Amino acid sequence: MTTLIARFLRYVSFDTQSDHTLATCPSTPGQTVFAKQLQQELMSLNLDDVKLDGNGYLTARLPSNISTTVPAIGFIAHMDTAPDASGKDVNPQIINNYQGGDISLGHGEVLSPVMYPELNQLHGDTLITTDGSTLLGGDNKAGIAEIMTAMAYLQANPDIKHGDICIGFTPDEEIGRGADLFDVEGFNAQWAYTVDGGPVGELEFENFxxxxxxxxxxxxxxxxxxxxxxxxxxxxxxxxxxxxxxxxxxxxxxxxxxxxxxxxxxxxxxxxxxxxxxxxxxxxxxxxxxxxxxxxxxxxxxxxxxxxxxxxxxxxxxNNMREMVEPHTHIIELAKQAMIECDIQPDIKPIRGGTDGARLSFMGLPCPNIFTGGYNFHGIHEFITVEGMEKSVRVIVRLAELTAKKYQ
Structure with a gap:
């Protein structure tokens, strides 16, 4: 968890807010700066095929460690943060062993269970909040941190058997362009999961x-x-x-x-x-x-x-990705099984929004969405739990392992 937290806190220090008024891809230079940092980290993990293209799409592959051929799967997250609130000079606060009640964020802002009753279910957890002046950036830097941590864990534990795992980090998802220039064929996964959901257990394969x-x-x-x-x-x-x-x-x-x-x-x-x-x-x-x-x-x-x-x-x-994902029910069943085996109750619900996965599903890459452990995205009351982030890492690792077991 220490490595996961450090990675997340480092990532949210990058200002990657996207801008729909600009036609470039990425729409803002901060996303390119962040992508180059992630590129170096992927290379330091000794992943294969690390590539940052001219449009800010970063991909890599953790090669299979088994002799038989199993389907290559992917995990995808986006690098930009929403235009709805500033993502510059993010100053996270860590609340250890939250015991309930209001949390004073700063700048006159309060995170209260009266407005956000889900806090009542998080007593004892470690919360990472904003300082009341910016968003946190858990959407979707938590997903990136979780994917990176899972890949590092798999590298460090070769006894966990898995097939090829494809990694994709995209720009400009928050302004609806995240999949525009994604190279599905080059990504070379048979299916993927966006790690871009909210509270623990969320599993989504339909959207607006x-x-x-x-x-x-x-x-x-x-x-x-x-x-x-x-x-x-x-x-x-x-x-x-x-x-x-x-x-x-x-x-x-x-x-x-x-x-x-x-x-x-x-x-x-x-x-x-x-x-x-x-x-x-x-x-x-x-x-x-x-x-x-x-x-x-x-x-x-x-x-x-x-x-x-x-x-x-x-x-x-x-469009609603359900029609593209439902014919591949094994993708959902694997995610459900991974959560259950990690002592997590799957919470299947519709996405009241969209993800890169919706577009990618119609581009030939079925791509449901799994949780990050975050809450209140896009605003100054955004927060995430360390425990939720750790559970997301465990699910990613278990998904990789279960896929290999199923198809060996």
């Missing part, structure tokens, strides 16, 4: 179908001193449109398999206001209905306004 909607409201700007009967304030139009959206179908009002509409940013002025939404639904027909609903509301609002002042641009982002 996702679309984006950009609603543009056009106004007319005139000097306010002479605006009577001339000015049309686009922000007022935008407010009317948002009021037409279902108030109980938002992220904060939904859970499980319930879809949502999420207004996640806006750019405003009198002349033009742009509303950026993400639309999510686990069912493809449900997503189509949601897109049609937004188009209908645009039509209705234009009818009220008496002219075409509102438009919507819809685009699809990713």
């Amino acid at each position: 179908n996702a679309s984006a909607a950009t609603v543009i409201c056009h106004g007319v700007n005139v000097h306010p001193g002479s605006a009577k009967d001339k000015m049309v304030n686009s922000m007022g139009i935008a407010a009317k449109f948002q009021a037409m959206m279902p108030a109980d179908e938002t992220p904060e009002c939904t859970a499980g398999y319930e879809g949502f509409y999420h207004l996640n940013s806006m750019q405003t002025s009198v002349a033009k206001t742009t509303l950026s939404y993400i639309i999510r639904d686990f069912d493809s027909a449900g997503l189509a209905q949601r897109k049609a609903f937004m188009q209908q509301k645009v039509t209705e609002l234009n009818a009220v306004l008496g002219c075409e002042r509102v438009e919507v641009i819809l685009s699809d982002s990713y």
